[in-house]
Amino acid sequence: MGRHKQHKPRRPRGESQPTTEWFGTAFHSTRGMQHLDVRQSGNGILITSSPAEIDDAPAAWPLRLRNDDDGQGLKEVAAALAAGQGHVFGVTEGPGYRTVLAFLPDHPEEGVGTLARVRTSEGPDSDVVFERSAERPMGLWAEAGENLRRIVPLLGPDALPADEPEDCQLCPGCYRPVYESSTSHTLIGAGPMPVFGLCRLCVEGSTLRSLRQADAPVDPQQRAVLETVAAALV
């Protein structure tokens, strides 16, 4: 079992933070960077965990929560995350199985919460399969909940319903989801190839500083990008 360290990105003075989005990162001693992004998506909320485990492989998981009841359901999600309490988002029943989307606090280990889509089959050889899961420190979920609480009242009734989640690119330096509304940068001339879609924290060098501080591992591809950026900053 590894350790978690949390990192709250600091924003430079004078830069106004978009009010309808929030982003946080935890540094895990063996798994490296774990991002959580919460934002308005039309008349709903998009929670992106990057990376998450999808069918046992690491990938970004954008989870869109619709707002069909004037924010009531989303406020309950926000309250549960902020208070570190379990929450069931929904249950889908099918022939011989059911799928549950839920937030599981302190499971399987103390201090860690999991957002999961779990499929259980009925019958004598019933089994439980985690189709999708994202594990983060409880503190990071709580912060996401607080920000969700702040964002939900801003979802005006005139906001367009977005049935398809927005596309996101993963920052090549840290795999943070970068949406159209997020600031991103292209680095040209630092290496043989331009680096596209870098998030602000990577461009400023704070990702590399945080990684060193937290002593968290980083995959070789990310390291190569971050070192290219660092070389260009000198």
Ligand SMILES: [Zn+2]
């Ligand atoms: Zn980045």
